[in-house]
Amino acid sequence: MPVIVLDSDVLVAALLRGGGSARAVLRACLRGLYQPVLGPALLAEYEALLGRDALFARSVLSPKERDDLFDGLLHRCRWTEVYYAWRPNLPDEADNHLIELGVAAQAGAIVTRLTGVTPDAKAVDSAVDASLKG
Numbered sequence: 001m002p003v004i005v006l007d008s009d010v011l012v013a014a015l016l017r018g019g020g021s022a023r024a025v026l027r028a029c030l031r032g033l034y035q036p037v038l039g040p041a042l043l044a045e046y047e048a049l050l051g052r053d054a055l056f057a058r059s060v061l062s063p064k065e066r067d068d069l070f071d072g073l074l075h076r077c078r079w080t081e082v083y084y085a086w087r088p089n090l091p092d093e094a095d096n097h098l099i100e101l102g103v104a105a106q107a108g109a110i111v112t113r114l115t116g117v118t119p120d121a122k123a124v125d126s127a128v129d130a131s132l133k134g
Helices: 008-016 020-030 040-050 063-076 093-105
Strands: 003-006 035-038 109-111
Touching: 003 008, 003 020, 003 093, 008 020, 008 040, 008 063, 020 063, 035 040, 035 063, 035 093, 040 063, 040 093, 093 109
Parallel strands: 003 035, 003 109
Antiparallel strands: none
């Protein structure tokens, strides 16, 4: 099963919209098609974003449904400690922890909606659509 780091922007997009690639990736994680990894910094980021009620004012899910879905995701995640600070010096310093987690977990991909994080980064809409079809 492919090991992935699921960026918080993909989680938020999946919870806000009724479909799309972000939701497909989240469903694939919940079904065991991907092995998402989680570390302290990413967990804190997830929890901080999920605590912003205004962010989810237009969500298709109720707060209880979002909590249940998040609990399901956490159940599927593999906890990974990052014992070093490998500073990749990304354009957004706040995203460095994603690279560190990916290296520590030996993840095959960091799934994000951002482009330009690394020279070969692709947005989730174009990068995972083909792998989830079929």
